[in-house]
Amino acid sequence: MLSETASLVFWVIAFVTIISAIFVVSLRNIFHSALFLVLCLFSVAGVFVLLDAEFLAGVQVLIYVGGVAILMIFAVMLTSRMTNSEVRQQNEQKALGALVAFSFLLIVTGAILKTMSVKGGFGLSPSPSVTISTPHAIGRLLLTNFVLPFELVSVLLLVALIGAVVLAKKDGD
Amino acid sequence: MLDSYGTVGIFLVVSVGFVVVTLGIARLFRPQRPTPQKLSTYECGEPTVGSSWVQFNVRYYIFALLFVIFDVEVAFLIPWAVVFKQLGLFALVEMLIFVGILLFGLLYAWKKGVLKWV
Amino acid sequence: MEFPQIDYVAILPEIIICGLALLIMLFAAFLPRDRRWITGHIAWFGIIVASFAVWMNWGTDTRTFAGMYSIDLFSSVLKLIFLLGSLLVVFMSENYIRLHKLEAGEYYALIIFSLFGMMMMASAADLVVFFVGLEIMSVALYVLAGFRRSDPKSNESSLKYFLLGAFATGFIVLGIAFVFGAVGTTSIAQMFDPQQYTLANSFFYLMVGGGLLLIGLAFKLASFPFHMWVPDVYEGAPTAVTAFMSSGPKAAAIAVLARVFVVAFGQHITQLSPMFWSLSVLTMFTGNLIAISQTNIKRMLAYSSIAHAGYMLIAFATGTAEAVNSVVFYLLTYTVMNLGAFMVLLVVEGKEDGDNEITSFTGLGRRHPFLGAAMTLFLISLAGIPPTAGFAGKFFLFKAAVAKGQIPLVVIAVINSLISVYYYLRVVVVMFMIDTQTEFRPVSYPAFLYVALVVAVLGTIVLGVFPTSFFPFDIPLLASGR
Numbered sequence: 001m002l003s004e005t006a007s008l009v010f011w012v013i014a015f016v017t018i019i020s021a022i023f024v025v026s027l028r029n030i031f032h033s034a035l036f037l038v039l040c041l042f043s044v045a046g047v048f049v050l051l052d053a054e055f056l057a058g059v060q061v062l063i064y065v066g067g068v069a070i071l072m073i074f075a076v077m078l079t080s081r082m083t084n085s086e087v088r089q090q091n092e093q094k095a096l097g098a099l100v101a102f103s104f105l106l107i108v109t110g111a112i113l114k115t116m117s118v119k120g121g122f123g124l125s126p127s128p129s130v131t132i133s134t135p136h137a138i139g140r141l142l143l144t145n146f147v148l149p150f151e152l153v154s155v156l157l158l159v160a161l162i163g164a165v166v167l168a169k170k171d172g173d
Numbered sequence: 174m175l176d177s178y179g180t181v182g183i184f185l186v187v188s189v190g191f192v193v194v195t196l197g198i199a200r201l202f203r204p205q206r207p208t209p210q211k212l213s214t215y216e217c218g219e220p221t222v223g224s225s226w227v228q229f230n231v232r233y234y235i236f237a238l239l240f241v242i243f244d245v246e247v248a249f250l251i252p253w254a255v256v257f258k259q260l261g262l263f264a265l266v267e268m269l270i271f272v273g274i275l276l277f278g279l280l281y282a283w284k285k286g287v288l289k290w291v
Numbered sequence: 292m293e294f295p296q297i298d299y300v301a302i303l304p305e306i307i308i309c310g311l312a313l314l315i316m317l318f319a320a321f322l323p324r325d326r327r328w329i330t331g332h333i334a335w336f337g338i339i340v341a342s343f344a345v346w347m348n349w350g351t352d353t354r355t356f357a358g359m360y361s362i363d364l365f366s367s368v369l370k371l372i373f374l375l376g377s378l379l380v381v382f383m384s385e386n387y388i389r390l391h392k393l394e395a396g397e398y399y400a401l402i403i404f405s406l407f408g409m410m411m412m413a414s415a416a417d418l419v420v421f422f423v424g425l426e427i428m429s430v431a432l433y434v435l436a437g438f439r440r441s442d443p444k445s446n447e448s449s450l451k452y453f454l455l456g457a458f459a460t461g462f463i464v465l466g467i468a469f470v471f472g473a474v475g476t477t478s479i480a481q482m483f484d485p486q487q488y489t490l491a492n493s494f495f496y497l498m499v500g501g502g503l504l505l506i507g508l509a510f511k512l513a514s515f516p517f518h519m520w521v522p523d524v525y526e527g528a529p530t531a532v533t534a535f536m537s538s539g540p541k542a543a544a545i546a547v548l549a550r551v552f553v554v555a556f557g558q559h560i561t562q563l564s565p566m567f568w569s570l571s572v573l574t575m576f577t578g579n580l581i582a583i584s585q586t587n588i589k590r591m592l593a594y595s596s597i598a599h600a601g602y603m604l605i606a607f608a609t610g611t612a613e614a615v616n617s618v619v620f621y622l623l624t625y626t627v628m629n630l631g632a633f634m635v636l637l638v639v640e641g642k643e644d645g646d647n648e649i650t651s652f653t654g655l656g657r658r659h660p661f662l663g664a665a666m667t668l669f670l671i672s673l674a675g676i677p678p679t680a681g682f683a684g685k686f687f688l689f690k691a692a693v694a695k696g697q698i699p700l701v702v703i704a705v706i707n708s709l710i711s712v713y714y715y716l717r718v719v720v721v722m723f724m725i726d727t728q729t730e731f732r733p734v735s736y737p738a739f740l741y742v743a744l745v746v747a748v749l750g751t752i753v754l755g756v757f758p759t760s761f762f763p764f765d766i767p768l769l770a771s772g773r
Contacts, residue, residue, distance in 0.1 A: 107499060107502075108499065110495075111469070111495050111496045111499040112496075114495050114496070115472075115473075115495070115496045143294075144294055144295060144357070145295060145357040145359070146357075146359070146419065147294075147295060147356060147357075148356040148357075148359050148360055148420055149359070149417075149419045149420050149422075149423050152411060152420065152423040152424065152427065153423060155309065155404070155407065155427055156423055156426050156427045156430065158316075158404075159401070159404045159427055159430045159431050159434075160430050162316065162397060162400060162401065162404075162434070163401070163430055163431070163433065163434035166394065166397045166401075166434055166438070167434060167437060167440065167449075
């Protein structure tokens with residue numbers, strides 16, 4: 001199990017993540033939503049650190065905070081009228097959506113809790129056996145057993161690139 | 174492992190705290206007598222023209238998109254670089270294929286003129 | 292540190308297809324605009340070469356890339372179906388691109404990339420490979436759906452498909468994470484062996500993962516209740532892309548469903564069966580009942596594709612190898628007849644951005660007997676009337692289901708087929724039996740489209756009359772060899 005400090009840190013991070021996530025979907029100013037999304041993604045990086053997944057934490061900051069979130073803010077700024085205007089983020093199916101989301105939460109936590117009770121301790125236990133840093137381990141796996149998905153990712157990125165150019169480019173070459 | 178991130182945590186707390194404390198103290202002590210002149214945006218003493226929320230050029234967006242794609246590529250380069258010395262030639266070839274495929278993309282984008290700034 | 296052995300001969304089709312896509316992409320960038328039509332010819336030629344490569348590997352039964360990629364009869368058959376579908380789509384698109392002045396190079400490159408993703412999915416023996424393959428396929432399709440950038444409907448279609456598709460992808464990733472948590476591996480072959488499970492008694496955990504995977508795949512398959520996107524996306528996307536979307540991704544989703552739910556979770560199939568049973572029934576009824584009230588032919592075909600997803604799910608409610616074999620055959624017949632219907636639609640649609648109302652087919656049968664007859668053939672095949680391919684597909688599927696005692700399900704499916712006859716034949720009635728004051732306008736006869744149309748007509752007839760002589764009905768589901 002986690003040490004006292006670590007679990008305290010976890011709860012703080014979890015609190016920040018959830019509060020900022022709620023702000024993302026409830027604020028009326030879409031620009032503020034985007035900023036809270038940055039905070040939310042950043043705190044998820046904190047969760048990764050707590051889980052000893054340093055590499056993922058780094059990637060989370062590098063790609064999500066540094067790339068995707070900035071892209072979103074760009075997108076908001078590009079649609080000029082969006083920055084100032086207030087938008088309603090909810091619709092009539094709010095209650096139904098909440099119900100579905102809540103039952104989803106119940107099922108997922110149910111699965112986790114049920115499995116925990118069988119095995120005892122399954123959640124946030126830092127594995128003491130980790131002697132090799134995660135980039136090392138991931139690098140080895142990516143370049144040996146997972147070489148096929150690794151190469152496929154570059155094809156995927158290429159397709160995304162073509163797609164971006166095709167859809168965002170101005171007409172006439 | 175976790176302890177070394179304590180420094181990061183302390184740094185985070187201090188940096189956030191610094192802003193909150195200094196602005197908070199300033200708010201407590203400063204006199205507050207706003208007038209319309211004081212509240213207007215400062216633009217070199219001139220009256221402001223238009224909104225400061227200008228619409229950006231769409232070109233920025235394509236650049237940002239391309240940036241994210243190559244950002245992801247870099248994320249994959251890191252673990253390769255870490256283990257490169259142990260894995261040797263085969264890993265080099267794998268990475269060359271990986272980067273090579275994306276190079277096609279760069280070539281494509283370049284030829285399509287999206288990298289040109291007007 | 293040892294590197295995995297890679298069997299380059301076995302993955303030759305994939306290498307060809309990937310190289311083809313890269314080549315077309317470069318042509319799209321470097322050829323002058325007025326010569327880019329050549330990419331279409333490179334595309335169909337490359338697809339045929341890749342089909343030969345698949346044929347060359349026929350009977351290969353091996354796993355390569357550290358067991359992640361399975362080249363076996365199952366994947367080879369599916370790859371041929373994908374290749375055939377893509378070939379027909381490339382033939383169909385040639386005229387469409389010219390009429391609507393689309394960017395030929397990017398269009399074909401994305402089609403081929405999407406095909407590449409599907410082939411990855413068909414051969415994936417690991418959930419990670421499956422996932423990346425799915426993404427390659429989907430991202431290309433999101434862009435293709437919005438390929439007519441000046442058309443707001445196409446934009447809407449692309450955006451809806453992308454947002455909902457990305458959401459569905461999230462479920463798939465979470466599902467893979469849960470499955471990995473439960474069994475400690477992403478390899479489909481190892482998952483099959485309960486000895487490998489890392490968590491004791493993790494059935495519930497595994498099933499949550501499986502359920503999440505199913506949500507994502509049901510979205511790609513266009514099954515109830517994840518079918519809401521289908522009509523809007525199909526209607527707005529360029530017609531040739533709609534044709535591609537309605538056949539390829541469905542088949543790829545079926546391939547993964549078979550690998551995951553029949554192979555990997557094989558020992559849980561009795562618990563899973565009721566879930567697939569209800570999904571199947573609800574999907575059939577939703578598709579067929581809503582299709583009745585459609586006046587737009589693209590939307591009608593969209594609901595028809597939902598209904599067909601329902602029929603395909605029967606195989607998973609049954610869960611036997613025989614049922615999976617017959618659903619693969621069903622996919623082949625569906626690809627041929629559905630693409631055929633879209634070809635006729637493309638001809639009728641012509642240059643103008645038709646509203647694609649069913650009434651726009653009025654009098655087609657009298658003025659253009661071949662087109663009318665072909666459309667009639669495809670429609671009665673979709674409805675499942677003998678002696679067409681659609682009937683043969685349903686026959687083998689229902690036979691496999693009855694053999695496992697799924698008689699109520701088959702009865703429901705037959706009732707649904709009868710419902711579907713109504714809305715399919717309505718088009719036939721409009722084509723042949725309604726008198727019109729005005730003659731049906733002349734249509735153009737683009738050569739490639741007609742080649743594809745003839746192939747589809749022959750396929751629909753031949754598969755319906757001699758199904759067993761063209762299709763191996765004893766496909767093992769995963770490569771046994773190392």
